[in-house]
Amino acid sequence: MLQMLITGLLWFCAIGCGLLAGLYFAFSTFVMTALGRIGQASGIAAMNAINATIVQSLFIPIFLGTTAASAALAVIALLRWSEPGAIAMLAGGLLYVLGMFVVTMVFNVPLNNALAAADPASNEAASLWARYLTDWTRWNHVRTVASTAACALFIAAIAAR
Numbered sequence: 001m002l003q004m005l006i007t008g009l010l011w012f013c014a015i016g017c018g019l020l021a022g023l024y025f026a027f028s029t030f031v032m033t034a035l036g037r038i039g040q041a042s043g044i045a046a047m048n049a050i051n052a053t054i055v056q057s058l059f060i061p062i063f064l065g066t067t068a069a070s071a072a073l074a075v076i077a078l079l080r081w082s083e084p085g086a087i088a089m090l091a092g093g094l095l096y097v098l099g100m101f102v103v104t105m106v107f108n109v110p111l112n113n114a115l116a117a118a119d120p121a122s123n124e125a126a127s128l129w130a131r132y133l134t135d136w137t138r139w140n141h142v143r144t145v146a147s148t149a150a151c152a153l154f155i156a157a158i159a160a161r
Contacts, residue, residue, distance in 0.1 A: 014154040016066030021147035032137045044120035070096040085160035092153030099146025107139040
């Protein structure tokens, strides 16, 4: 029974990490560039609308569920260290929780909150928007790589089992 639960968690995490990696990849490769090409006030308004909408979408249960399941897999890997795939489970879980979740909470969310508090048409917003485009995207690259690598590690753990 426990083996089936672990396998289910691995599949859930592989799929969740893959979905989020794709979302982050889209933002890193073209969404942020496109937002930077439109006017400051429009770009800020668009990003604020995205940030308000995303937390009311299916993104949140996948984001939180994959994080919780990844953390659980890391703990399970430590407790069942001698089993095939344990190293990949531990690495995938830690990489995802630290490289995606912690980065999001420590870097991306505060940047989003600062952007939401700004008046999009103000002079102060110009420097904030320029920094936001650079800093938010840099940390989003980290989330993209962490989510992609965690996905691959969870698939490796599935294959090893």
